[in-house]
Amino acid sequence: MNKSAQILVIDDESQIRKLLEITLNSNDYRTIFAVDAKEGMSMVANYQPDLVILDLGLPDEDGQEVLKRLREWYTNPIIILTVKSAEEEIVKALDSGANDYLTKPFRTQELLARIRTALRNLAPNDSEPIIEFGTVSMDFTSRIVRLNNEILKLTTTEYNLLSIFVKNEGRVLTHQYLLKQVWGNNYADQTQYLRVFVAQLRKKIEEDPNHPKFIITESGVGYRFNTS
Template identity: 40%
Template sequence: MSRILVVDDEPQLLRALKINLHARRYSVLTAATGAEALDLAGRQMPEAVLLDLGLPDLDGMDIIRGLRAWSPVPIIVISGRGSALEKVRALDAGADDYLTKPFVMAELLARLRAVLRRPPTGQPPPKAVIGVHEIDVGAATVTGPDGPVRLTPTEWRILTLLLAHPGLLVPGRDILREVWGPEQQAHSNYLRVYFSGLRRKLEPDPARPRHLVTEPGLGYRFEP
């Protein structure tokens, strides 16, 4: 069951979308403000976002950019702004599709099915390089100048999660949820310990990491 985040400050439209999506067996999250939308997206990890641009607190373009800073989730804009310029701005900011209000529900659902059919972009590449180390994800091996480097299963899970999002911020709470489960999202000390180990094994200078980078208070980033 795909989880869809619907962001709109019109209660009637929000209710209509929720009913129609539930009828087609989607799981639905709803938000009436930009702040609520970004919070839900970070905690619930939807498979797609339906986003109105005219929200009371944040401009929709800023929400698109905020999501794109760390997530490849498909974004379909549903907006009363119908000008070509607005569409170009939204698509350039990172939206995947744009539908002008009022719209036919069947068309919105068809566009949603289309973005959900796309191959996921959050898969780690089959091979990667970190400094002088070659990573073979399929074979689960790391090879350095002195031969194989052993990673623990937990280190592997963290590393492949970062490799799947090169150059993008991965929030610490998302790593904790994916690796240890939702009940462990507050245990940021886990991350400090495991990233220290990964850097000792993979970074040329663990004290000054170039590839496994910490964004203080936010999360971590893999820089190729």
């Protein structure tokens, strides 16, 4: 049979970590642990665990933010386990890509069942945390983009736009889609934004912005990102 699933627990409470270690190990899961957001992010990248259990109340960073940033590239299940029980938090986390949400104190068997459920639906394809094309490399973990190993300064909008492109390599993306993804649903007709930012991105990542190799214009439709 397969190797047992590896689960990463990101939680600052040592008692919870202990409890989960015992519980999960005795149910044949391999476990690794992180005590804060920073360590958590890097462990997800390094170990690519099959499932992440994430506490929202981390000492160094907002858990919701960690979740969002993980979801930029990590596609395996993430289960939120936290004391925060406000409906607003739950909705936000689930809409940010969490697969399930449990509040502390939790019931052990229920958690295990929910883990089994999440693993059952496991999506098989997750993208790499670092993607390279040409002389450009993009690290989704640290949000750092490099050009010839030099750190490339991108604004938030530029970074978000490039992320969408990179994650949909080879596909023609309509103006509408891009605008909705980057600026939100109400901006679907602000095509000029896109033109401005595509021009800026090209100026930064293309060798010859007048003859782009990566961001290809599909006139009347949108753009296509190409790595070759």
